[in-house]
Amino acid sequence: MSPNDQLIEQANTASEAMKNIMEVKDVDIATASRKVVWEDGKVKLFHFEKEATTAVKTPVLVAYALVNRWEMMDLQPNRSFIRKLLSEGVDVYLIDWGYPTKVDRYKTMEDYILGNINDCVDFIRTQHQIEKVNLLGVCQGGTFSLIYASLFPEKVKNLITLVTPVDFDNEDGLLFKWAKDMDVDAIVDGFGGLIPGDFLNTGFDLLKPMNKMRKYMALPQTMADKASLMNFLRMEHWVADSPAQAGETYRRFIKDMYQENKLIKGEFELGGQAVKLENIDMPTLTIYASEDHIVPPDTTKPINDLIRSKDKELMEFPGGHIGVFVGSRSNKVLTPAVAEWLKKRD
Amino acid sequence: MANQFDTILEGQKKALEFWSDLSGKMTKAFNPAEQKPTDGQELMIDWYKKQQAFLEEIIQSGDIRQAIEKSPEKMQRWIALQTEFAGKWLDFYKENAEKMGMKWPDFPSKMDGSTYFAQGMGQWKKWMDEGSKFVSAQVFDKIPFNMQPHYSSFLETYNNLHQYWEPILGMIKNGLFEKELVERYFSTEVYEKVINQMMGFRPVGNPSEAMEQVNKWFEAYFSESKDRMGQWNSIAEGWQAKMKGYFSKGNVPVFEMAAELNKQAQEQLLPFYNVAAQGKENEIAKLMRDIQFAYVSFLLRSAEMQSKVYESGQFVLPDTIKSFYAKYKESSETPDFQAFFKAYVDDLEKAMTVVLQSDEYSKLQSEIAATGAQIKAMTGKIMELSFSDMPFLSKSEADDFAQETASLKRKVRTLEDRLAKLEALLGNTDSKPAAKTPARSSRKKEA
Numbered sequence: 001m002s003p004n005d006q007l008i009e010q011a012n013t014a015s016e017a018m019k020n021i022m023e024v025k026d027v028d029i030a031t032a033s034r035k036v037v038w039e040d041g042k043v044k045l046f047h048f049e050k051e052a053t054t055a056v057k058t059p060v061l062v063a064y065a066l067v068n069r070w071e072m073m074d075l076q077p078n079r080s081f082i083r084k085l086l087s088e089g090v091d092v093y094l095i096d097w098g099y100p101t102k103v104d105r106y107k108t109m110e111d112y113i114l115g116n117i118n119d120c121v122d123f124i125r126t127q128h129q130i131e132k133v134n135l136l137g138v139c140q141g142g143t144f145s146l147i148y149a150s151l152f153p154e155k156v157k158n159l160i161t162l163v164t165p166v167d168f169d170n171e172d173g174l175l176f177k178w179a180k181d182m183d184v185d186a187i188v189d190g191f192g193g194l195i196p197g198d199f200l201n202t203g204f205d206l207l208k209p210m211n212k213m214r215k216y217m218a219l220p221q222t223m224a225d226k227a228s229l230m231n232f233l234r235m236e237h238w239v240a241d242s243p244a245q246a247g248e249t250y251r252r253f254i255k256d257m258y259q260e261n262k263l264i265k266g267e268f269e270l271g272g273q274a275v276k277l278e279n280i281d282m283p284t285l286t287i288y289a290s291e292d293h294i295v296p297p298d299t300t301k302p303i304n305d306l307i308r309s310k311d312k313e314l315m316e317f318p319g320g321h322i323g324v325f326v327g328s329r330s331n332k333v334l335t336p337a338v339a340e341w342l343k344k345r346d
Numbered sequence: 347m348a349n350q351f352d353t354i355l356e357g358q359k360k361a362l363e364f365w366s367d368l369s370g371k372m373t374k375a376f377n378p379a380e381q382k383p384t385d386g387q388e389l390m391i392d393w394y395k396k397q398q399a400f401l402e403e404i405i406q407s408g409d410i411r412q413a414i415e416k417s418p419e420k421m422q423r424w425i426a427l428q429t430e431f432a433g434k435w436l437d438f439y440k441e442n443a444e445k446m447g448m449k450w451p452d453f454p455s456k457m458d459g460s461t462y463f464a465q466g467m468g469q470w471k472k473w474m475d476e477g478s479k480f481v482s483a484q485v486f487d488k489i490p491f492n493m494q495p496h497y498s499s500f501l502e503t504y505n506n507l508h509q510y511w512e513p514i515l516g517m518i519k520n521g522l523f524e525k526e527l528v529e530r531y532f533s534t535e536v537y538e539k540v541i542n543q544m545m546g547f548r549p550v551g552n553p554s555e556a557m558e559q560v561n562k563w564f565e566a567y568f569s570e571s572k573d574r575m576g577q578w579n580s581i582a583e584g585w586q587a588k589m590k591g592y593f594s595k596g597n598v599p600v601f602e603m604a605a606e607l608n609k610q611a612q613e614q615l616l617p618f619y620n621v622a623a624q625g626k627e628n629e630i631a632k633l634m635r636d637i638q639f640a641y642v643s644f645l646l647r648s649a650e651m652q653s654k655v656y657e658s659g660q661f662v663l664p665d666t667i668k669s670f671y672a673k674y675k676e677s678s679e680t681p682d683f684q685a686f687f688k689a690y691v692d693d694l695e696k697a698m699t700v701v702l703q704s705d706e707y708s709k710l711q712s713e714i715a716a717t718g719a720q721i722k723a724m725t726g727k728i729m730e731l732s733f734s735d736m737p738f739l740s741k742s743e744a745d746d747f748a749q750e751t752a753s754l755k756r757k758v759r760t761l762e763d764r765l766a767k768l769e770a771l772l773g774n775t776d777s778k779p780a781a782k783t784p785a786r787s788s789r790k791k792e793a
Contacts, residue, residue: 021484102744106752115759174702181708183716190719192726192741193748198492202546206702209545210695216500217688219485233488240490 017223027233030071032083034094038123042098045120048086055089056342058134058157059124062094063117063148065140066249067200069241070094072325073138075234079326081335088339093133095120095141099243105193107246109144109253110271117148121155132157132282134342139163139295139321143257146303147270150279158345159309160285160338163292163321165299166277166306168261173296174207179258188247195250197242207293235326264302277303283311283345285338287324294321311345495546503543504687510536511683514667518681523668525661532663538656544694550649557642564638568631626731633731637724644717651710658701659694666690 038045062082064070073094074082085092095116100107124133135156137145142164149156170176188195205212215232222228262268268275284307288300297316304312317334319327324334482501486494513531517523529537542549550556666689670681701707730740 018481018484021481021488024488027488102741103748103751105745105748108752111752111755111759115755174699177703178708178711181705181712183712186716187719190716190721190723192723193745205546208695209698209702210691212496213500213503213544213691214688216497217504217684217691220481223481223485236489236493240493 013220013224016225017220017229020223020226020229023226024229024233027230027237029076029234029237030074031077032074032080032086037093037127038120040116040119042100042104043116044096044098045123046094046096048082048092048094050089050091051083051086052089054091056091056134056339056346058130058132058342058346059091059093059128060085060134060136060160060342061117061120061124062092063135063137063141063145064095064097065138065142066097066112066243066245067140068197069238069243070096070138071241072238072322075238075326076231079231079328079331081325081330084331084335085339088336090339090342093120093124097243100194100246101244102192102194105247108248109147112249113144113148114151114271117144118152121148121152125155131155134158134160136160136162136338137164139165140253143263146277146280147263147268147275149282150275150277151270151273153279153281156282158283158285158342159280160287160341161300161303162287163289163295163300163324164286164303165257165295167264167299167302168258169264170296170299172298173293175203175294176258176296176299178203179254182254182258184251184254184259188251191247193247195245195247197244200245201239201242204294231326264306277306278308280307281309284309285313285315285341287315287317287334287338289317289319289321289324291319291323292321313341499543499546503540506536506540506543507687507690508683511686514686515680517667518670518674518686521671521675523664523671525664528664528667537660537663541656541659542652544691545655547652547655548648550645550652553646553649556645556649560638560641560645564634567634626734630728630731633724633728637721637728640717640721640724644714644721647710647714647717651707651714654701654707654710655698658697662694662697663690666693 033049034046035049036044037047062070062073064073074080077083082092082094097112097116121133121135125131132155135145135149135158137143137160139162142161143166145159145161146164146166149159165176168176168179187199191199219232222232256262256268260267263275263277266274266276266278284304286300286303288295288297290297292300301314304314315334315337317324317329319329324330482497485497489497510532517528517531522528538549541547666686669689670686673679674681726741730742734740
């Protein structure tokens with residue numbers, strides 16, 4: 001490209017970028033219509049409004065991770081895992097964990113799984129007069145869902161896990177390596193029992209330390225396209241909206257999962273009950289992302305070897321951890337495949 | 347935002363004035379009425395006319411701000427006009443200026459073609475810089491508060507490295523990529539500054555000096571506080587005085603009364619404070635010592651971790667220059683800064699990841715995080731102790747409430763479960779609490 005052309009292109013990009021950013025008034029995310037149908041303290045259960053004729057009778061309960069917010073699953077109308085499921089005729093419920101504060105520092109994994117998840121499952125069972133629900137767990141929420149399904153197989157019709165770690169004895173993922181060396185007691189106690197979201201984000205940032213540089217470097221080009229600009233701003237808002245973690249749950253998750261890998265060894269206990277993954281006998285769909293640097297595929301794949309289900313499937317998504325929810329392939333390929341999988345087992 | 351936009355318009359206005367003024371001077375210099383136009387003169391006259399027409403069009407379209415905002419293609423046309431002319435004019439000047447014996451009105455004699463071009467480009471650059479600042483301000487305005495430091499770091503890094511682009515470009519073109527040579531332009535200090543900006547490090551600097559300063563500060567603290575040992579109520583008194591002074595200014599009798607009552611109570615309780623104070627002061631002093639040691643350890647470990655990261659990337663710049671030299675040698679195309687910066691960042695990440703994956707780094711990072719958190723906790727404890735006789739609820743006390751609440755919640759859950767089982771036995775299937783609170787609608791994100 002000649003210097004003249006470069007100058008002209010720069011000016012054009014800058015002008016478009018300027019025009020676009022000035023037009024932005026509001027950055028809205030998670031706009032799919034929904035109702036709060038149940039709540040307990042900070043935890044809410046959302047029921048999304050149907051957008052199509054019901055194709056899957058059994059409702060799906062989505063359990064997101066405690067890290068970051070579920071809004072990633074409904075980032076924008078044309079890149080929304082939730083909306084796509086709705087448009088495929090799936091009835092969707094979702095647990096919003098809220099924003100823990102110091103009063104929640106003693107909230108345990110028992111409180112989340114035996115309490116909140118079980119309450120939500122029972123609420124849906126009661127409302128729909130059904131025995132079982134479909135459970136879809138995301139990342140850490142997937143680990144919680146596996147534990148729940150092990151303890152209450154009679155309440156779960158189908159289980160889907162998305163980018164869910166189960167084998168924590170992994171050194172490919174930096175997070176897994178660092179967590180092993182972490183003095184989690186010092187961290188939890190030092191932060192007064194509430195792990196700040198920014199602390200967690202710093203760790204995630206360090207996994208790919210130059211990602212932020214790359215993101216901002218591409219900003220002029222991103223801003224020159226209105227849709228890309230809005231997507232960028234929504235992502236920025238999502239990343240920034242990082243709830244703190246209840247200290248006791250964090251402590252236990254790091255120790256029992258990352259450091260001692262108890263779940264896969266069959267040594268994990270919850271509320272005095274042994275959690276055995278082999279108790280999972282319902283149809284199970286395990287989805288992992290081939291380029292996932294947060295939950296590498298090898299930490300997810302063993303799920304299928306550990307459960308007793310006869311009907312089990314491993315599905316690879318070509319992309320990264322976040323791409324599972326916001327990538328264009330997610331809306332075009334992954335979510336319809338999930339809906340189809342559910343339809344066949346309804 | 348209007349002011350920032352005005353700034354960019356101002357930059358553009360200056361650029362327009364510069365070109366417009368110069369074109370006027372040039373037209374006068376040639377004075378077509380007295381001299382038959384040559385090719386070169388026609389070029390300038392044509393350019394001048396085109397520019398005049400363009401400016402008139404802009405002005406006729408109303409508000410310049412709106413015109414630029416709504417029609418980026420206008421800007422593009424204008425830039426094309428200037429750059430096309432600048433190129434042609436330089437060619438023309440080289441061929442004809444001396445032969446024609448041209449004299450430049452109101453310009454110093456050293457003003458040659460390249461200076462002229464540089465000045466024009468300088469205005470253009472200024473315009474782009476102002477535009478860039480404006481856009482950055484807009485970005486700051488639209489991204490969340492806690493993402494802004496990241497964007498600032500990026501801008502600083504980018505600008506910092508950009509300052510060295512000219513010598514780097516020279517090295518690329520001349521195949522100079524030895525580490526020692528690169529460091530002559532891009533010193534270790536500059537390199538470490540870039541890494542600090544990229545990684546969000548707070549540089550420790552010279553560890554020995556930092557340790558000395560920390561120890562000095564703590565020793566000064568201990569020396570001063572030694573004098574106050576056994577006079578625990580001094581803190582309370584100071585607080586009383588401040589409160590009284592503050593509230594009396596506002597003439598709020600109830601606070602004056604409260605301050606007075608507090609004072610009375612304090613005097614009555616003084617014997618008790620004198621007994622209690624010793625323990626608290628000692629505890630504070632012990633915590634301060636612990637913080638001192640922990641902080642020194644934190645600094646040393648941080649310096650060690652930072653140096654590992656610095657070391658990991660020290661060959662990346664020479665290597666990136668080398669790879670760009672290879673490409674340049676092959677194609678003779680001058681690389682642009684953006685492409686270079688991207689390649690540097692990618693290579694740097696690869697080099698750093700090797701260190702980040704090492705056991706040593708992992709352990710160091712863990713130790714630093716733990717020590718940092720402990721220092722935070724100890725500092726909090728000192729604050730609690732210092733204000734323990736003030737009418738505030740301390741963090742530890744609030745923590746007790748949290749513990750009690752969690753325990754009660756668990757008891758309620760157990761009771762609910764037992765009740766559900768009992769009701770199930772009695773044949774009541776609707777045994778679970780259906781909804782703990784009434785349902786409600788929500789279209790937007792819940793607070």
